């Protein structure tokens with residue numbers, strides 16, 4: 001360690017108190033750890049033209065913030081994205097393990113500021129550059145690895161989607177810990193990294209519709225909307241500003257030569273259902289490096305390349321529920337408290353009691369607590385009356401499904417199957433009335449065999465063979 005560099009930064013901090021007009025701020029720290037830091041940057045074209053900071057807490061935080069400002073001022077934006085804990089510590093002549101926390105926090109604030117400032121960036125397009133969406137998980141780390149191995153210049157972005165005192169930081173790909181992990185993986189792989197704060201858009205475009213859907217007795221599918229209208233659009237926009245030709249993710253999906261999504265080579269990992277709402281214009285700018293791989297192959301590539309995330313657990317389907325659970329989340333954010341209600345048969349006979357309609361979904365069999373000769377399934381939930389209607393498997397069967405908000409990328413006559421749940425198999429079907437390409441307020445699907453458990457609010461993924469040619473939201477069973 002070289003104490004001199006540290007002392008210089010502490011004695012004459014670079015950019016302290018500087019408030020930039022037209023700049024963007026990133027904050028990190030909190031009352032709990034007692035350290036708070038703000039880093040501001042102003043970006044023009046492809047460069048960070050100015051930077052400044054404020055820090056409250058230990059001296060190491062001030063020195064680290066001064067080091068970060070020194071490292072990024074006047075730099076190319078893509079070079080500034082390479083500055084992280086290690087570079088900040090090096091600029092200070094090394095930091096003891098106890099003080100590394102200061103460099104971590106400054107890195108968090110710096111990357112939030114850089115990500116926000118990307119709105120002003122206009123990095124010239126390089127057709128060999130790819131923006132990689134990195135969650136801090138193994139799939140996206142391997143996607144980044146494969147992008148680099150293909151001889152492309154990979155730049156990483158991680159989204160901050162949700163922060164909640166009950167959110168289990170380590171478990172969720174939305175959390176601040178996951179962002180820091182993703183940044184350190186990207187930096188170890190030699191890639192610039194940016195953090196994009198999408199919390200407002202995520203709350204309005206994903207979490208609120210999820211809460212409203214449950215409140216009205218539906219079973220929403222937030223990931224489909226998130227991929228379709230929130231996170232991938234935001235990252236595609238960022239790719240343009242950073243001069244990247246395309247956006248790569250760690251999703252398991254293939255793309256057909258004519259630009260439609262096709263079921264992944266590993267059917268057990270296939271995520272096309274979750275990507276179904278992507279517009280063809282977006283698909284055209286996306287890459288799925290894991291398209292032809294199985295999960296064990298991806299894990300093997302990660303450990304062979306010694307990626308620190310090789311053994312990281314799978315992320316949850318709903319990132320914002322990590323560590324809190326759906327019931328608790330609905331209670332805290334939608335005021336959906338437990339309340340006793342009736343479980344009734346389709347004929348209206350009261351069979352038992354439940355503790356809140358929101359705990360049930362169509363097709364559910366377990367947890368009803370009603371003794372019957374034949375197994376009973378949830379047929380529908382009635383939010384207004386807080387009632388759960390149950391019946392036999394035969395009563396659950398449907399051979400027609402009404403859907404709303406349909407988007408057809410190919411004529412309705414080409415649809416030959418539908419997936420009505422993420423993990424259910426495709427059911428052969430046709431779309432009534434042979435509707436043309438485009439959007440349709442409502443459509444009717446005629447199934448060739450019965451489906452058990454079509455839940456209002458879930459996505460209907462319309463298929464031609466193993467290619468996704470449209471999607472919609474289920475209205476009725």
Ligand SMILES: Nc1ncnc2c1ncn2[C@@H]1O[C@H](COP(=O)(O)OP(=O)(O)OP(=O)(O)O)[C@@H](O)[C@H]1O
Nearest residue numbers: 133134135137138139140158159173249250251315
């Ligand atoms: N917070 C995030 N920031 C940036 N990209 C993300 C984020 N969360 C997910 N992604 C992208 O979406 C892909 C699929 O995300 P999903 O939540 O399904 O996680 P996953 O399949 O477990 O992947 P991973 O192992 O990369 O976390 C990821 O591989 C990544 O490319």
